[in-house]
Amino acid sequence: MSIPPPPVPPQPQEPQGPYPQGQFPQPPYAQAPYAQAPYGEPPYPPGPYGAQGPYAQPYPYQPWGQGYSPYNRPAPVNGLAVASLVLGILCCVPAAGLLLGLIALGQIRRTGERGRGMAVAGSVLSSLGVALWVLTLATGNVSDFWGGFKDAAKDNGSAYTLAKGECFDAPGGSLEGFTYDVDKVPCAGRHDGEVFAAFTMGRDTSYPGDADVTAVADTRCSALRYAYAMDAWAVPVDVDVYFLTPTRQSWRLGDREVTCVFGNTDKTAGLTGSLRNDGRSLNAHQLAYLRAVNLGNVALDGQPAVSPGEDLRVNTAWAGRVSDAFTKEAALLRQHAWPADAKSPVSAVVKEADSLGKQWAQVAAATDSDDFYAAYGRITVEESPRRSVTARKALGLATTPLVTDDAGDQEAGGGGDSDVEV
Template sequence: MSIPPPPGPQQPQDPWQPPHQPHPQDPAYPQGPAYPQGPGSPQGPASPQGPGSPQGPAYPQGSPGPQNPYGAPPYQPWAQGYRPFNRPAPVNGVAVGALVLGLMCFFPGAGLVLGLIALRQIRRRQERGRGMAVAGAVLSGTGLALWVLAIAGGVPADVWAGFKDAARGDGSAYSLRTGECFDAPGGSLEGETYDVDEVPCAGEHDGEVFAAFTMKGYGSYPGDGKVTDVADARCYALRYGYAMDAWAVPDDVDVYYLTPTRQSWALGDRGVTCVFGNTDERGSLTGSLRNDGSRLNADQIAYLHAVNVENKVLDTQPVDTPDDDLDASREWAGRLSAALTEEAGLLRRHAWPAAAKQPVADAAEDVRAAQKEWARAARATDPDTFYEHYGRAMARSATDNSVAARKALGLDSTPPADAEGDRGGDGGGGGGELEV
């Protein structure tokens, strides 16, 4: 704000006092009819200059100004910086945003930057809000320092784990643990859900948790499609750690998963929960599907470990047919050939019980024969040739030798309903569970 000029012939000594009245003999005195001075006369004292008085037009120095019938001197212009009404300066909006982010602590870096920007704008624009800007910057700076320390110490995962633990007992989907069974709202395992009801696995239920993992290596949310792709691949592979005997999984059971949303990702959620559910939305499960190392003997585990090497690769069958993408099918067949080579070696090296030794050896021969056909399919130069060796390889799957070996080991001996190698509905008897 500039300072008013010093008093002079045209300026009052005090902006709140009447201006100096020139003597009638003074040449600058305006000419006009004279009137007596007094309370009742038309001419009164000139209005004092000050913030509360009206502003009149300015005239060149020495000019008599406009003539008025009362001969009063014209009003002087207000000095620069004075206004008729003294309105308060506006509040800086960036300062408000900095304070909000500082209090919420969700984005401490952003709150700190906004606080610094607000302080600069306030100084330049003569706005209000400096206290809010300072408070937001301080709170955000403190929050940022705590986040840095937390990341260095690996605390974010613990914080999110604590968040999920706090939700336990409240029917939250975050509270699910491996081996637990639950009912979902409306009985559907598709779409978005949060509230679930934990129920005993012995009775009817909508889902059974068989695995969980954390998505690592991603900063910002990778998108719904990427999250689904990761969940699909990992959950199908992880099911063999919980339900090792794929033949014991009913044909109407499929793999589902609970994944982070964009909103929960922003809060640190990276967890994916893998679930068994019925392929019929109106259907349900009864009893636990768990058959793992805690419920199987060493020989059963050795056999299932060998055949699941093949099953995990079968789960990765390309979506496109050989007619649409022959290269993808050939690459898959090559990986199957390598998996069956490993499977045959595991079956031959284990010391099986006497009753299972010959049945398992016969099953291993079937594996070796199927491996040769998959190797030929991997070298196919056209779709017809690929289909020819594909069919021969699948004919050696789920043979009588496999059934005999399973019976000798005390495992489920009923082949899955779908033994054609196509994952189809991805249920318990789909192609992903085929074995020899």
């Protein structure tokens, strides 16, 4: 029994469209803008696969030619756009996020990749982050970040976390140069440095320069040491003042702290034991005496770096401060009620302070450098160490005088210009 062939679909009587039946149309770019329809029919704009009319019959073959796909494949997402969006949201590196966003927009225009919205969003968020950073720097609030950085370093032996009364060892045992890491050690044993004070410099946004920072640190630390080691005669002669100062780089992040340190001029020797002597270990009479005599010490330590010949006004102003300090010292010593065995020796120190106040007033009145040097050369402190030793012995203070080159500096300890930067 034979099987009949399948029915054949009816064939159209006329060609349908501009192409013979069964042929594929040419790609759209090969077509004229409007193909001419046969038999006077109105032209139609080319469709996606030829110039077919709206009522043309479908082709009996697969309508997708080689190289085409029935579904559009999406363009890839630009990777820089994604990175820009991530950085913009996190606001961790806003400048980088803005840069990546702008680059991504340029690439998307050239390649047709997706991600324009992400690139725009990342650029906007990063721009806001950059503006916030600029505002923070302008208002000085970046110091909060610096404070957080120092807090984070607190447990890691950072030089930024040294506190008053703490002792430490520096890398290589040197307190000169640049350092960051230090090892905190007990003050009872051998150590390289002992912190005796700290202060904050101005909040200027621009770094004042290494010389200015060093000058401020030297002056302030030399004065602050008398509040920590009040009995200057008890400080060994080979101990000097050092300081940890901000660098140009840390200043930009808000670092303004200067740390004042005692250290040995011989780094191989170091220090042993704490040099602290203040209200925690001194009695009322000792405190009264040291507070008075240290006024002259602090004033003398403020001697200008320039000579009277270079700047007379600065030097006469300094001489005036020294004169006022000795005058105030004498007044404070007179006001205190001294023990019976200390009254007479302290009175001798009072007389000496009065004399020094008057002699330094003559230096302050100099009209030229020659007058300055002449008045300075007339300053005499007759047997001042003996007078101070007698008063100190009566009060139970150190009795070994310090060697000094400063006129009138009967109580002064050492001072130095050395520093260590961080």
